[in-house]
């Protein structure tokens with residue numbers, strides 16, 4: 056955040072002793088703590104704020120309306136977990152399970168009604184847990200399902216579990232970084248040889264065109280009310296600095312075959328691996344069009360407990376039934392025409408935010424190698440997208 060001597064800054068948070076999160080006339084950003092002196096009626100938050108922002112995070116999940124109904128209404132997601140329980144019901148007999156971040160408890164209820172585990176610990180940190188206890192009682196699952204209100208990292212269980220099931224995936228797979236809680240719970244509570252559901256996860260990427268989104272954002276500035284606002288259309292960078300969540304890409308806008316760029320093995324993944332995850336890609340353009348950027352989504356696998364059994368997969372991509380996550384669009388600043396036979400190669404890096412632990416920045420670097428002789432041999436691009444800090 057730029058400021059001058061004498062400016063009065065409103066300090067919102069002090070995520071670290073060196074850098075504070077402050078505001079100056081509506082603009083918010085980091086300031087070097089060593090350059091300011093406290094004083095005056097700022098709303099200075101003297102307590103160190105929580106970099107996990109748990110208060111607002113769990114409050115947001117405490118209300119029934121928005122998030123839990125959205126997840127319950129997501130049939131693709133909910134039925135995938137239901138299918139996992141059904142297809143493993145024999146193996147689940149007499150097993151001890153943990154449902155981490157159970158929300159309404161729907162997965163735990165599936166376990167109790169579609170299989171015969173000896174116990175399911177339904178762990179939920181938000182106030183939703185009060186509802187969950189009622190739902191378990193209402194569905195006569197009290198003997199099997201035990202609802203524990205608290206953070207999975209902090210609750211105590213009487214013993215280890217055979218199966219750790221969780222629906223932890225966020226936008227772009229990792230946003231919210233609930234996956235860290237799942238790994239900590241795995242290391243603390245999962246028996247040797249126990250089952251992780253999901254067992255693996257992958258972030259998928261594809262180069263795409265996004266004509267309607269681009270023109271929706273850009274054409275407005277050409278002749279609004281008959282006036283020439285084209286200088287403002289240079290502000291397009293503003294529109295495209297952040298990824299667009301909940302974007303539903305039309306499969307015909309994929310310019311190539313999508314590919315998995317980051318794979319996570321939930322048995323071996325470590326928390327420290329989450330700080331920075333790298334992926335590489337090489338796409339062959341299989342249709343001519345305009346390259347506007349990349350679209351990302353994820354898929355997760357639930358390996359079978361039966362030897363040789365088939366895994367259940369939940370794919371949130373454009374070729375599957377839409378989910379509440381939809382897809383995430385990363386718009387480059389400059390559309391480029393591409394032709395069949397061209398290739399786009401490059402890398403993606405997910406940098407976890409060192410201060411705001413539920414956030415990350417997605418950095419994309421790419422080269423467009425034209426197949427036609429005359430065009431310039433290669434156009435490079437690079438862009439970083441904060442999600443959201």
Ligand SMILES: N=C(N)NCC[C@H]1O[C@@H](n2cnc3c(N)ncnc32)[C@H](O)[C@@H]1O
Nearest residue numbers: 116156158180181206207222223224236
């Ligand atoms: N992106 C998602 N799948 N979000 C689902 C998150 C659900 O898990 C709950 N939750 C998230 N992290 C935790 C945790 N560490 N411990 C317990 N519940 C959690 C949260 O309150 C919500 O009900």
